[in-house]
Amino acid sequence: MTHQGSCHCGRIRFEVDGHIDSALSCNCSICQRKGSLLWFVPRAALRLLMPESDTAVYTFNKHVIQHRFCPTCGIHPYGEGKGPNGAAMAAINLRCLEDIDLDAVPITRFDGRAL
Known part of the structure; x- marks a missing residue:
């Protein structure tokens, strides 16, 4: 299944392929502040519908996640x-996908603070 997603203003737009069977809620210093619900997919399943240069990037700690x-x-x-x-x-931040019933997605809690 292909899902459509975007930021609030629509500058960042994308499609992602896959079946959403769960989400991860992390309590690390950035995820807790963002409030995102994460769905992990192979990078090849994500297609940007605008130039990657339209995004900004933040890294911290070990600088391995963009x-x-x-x-x-x-x-x-x-x-x-x-x-x-x-x-x-x-x-993928599930909160940025269109037409997703977040209440129907099982959420796994992850203790990112412990890393």
Whole structure:
């Protein structure tokens, strides 16, 4: 299934393929503040509908995750990094997808503060 997503103002627009079977809620210093619900997919499943240069990037700590956000409205629709096996991954903020019933998505809590 293909899902459509965007930031609030629409500057960052994307499509992502996959079946949403769960979300991750992390309590690390950035995720807690953003309030995102993350769905992890292979990076190849994410297609940007605008130039990547339209996004701003924030990294911290070990600088291995690129937290992408809109420089206009400030919304964080996705991040990029590598999975445990070294494959390129995208962390999609489910709150930025259209027509998603978040109440129907099982949420796993992750203790990112403990890392």
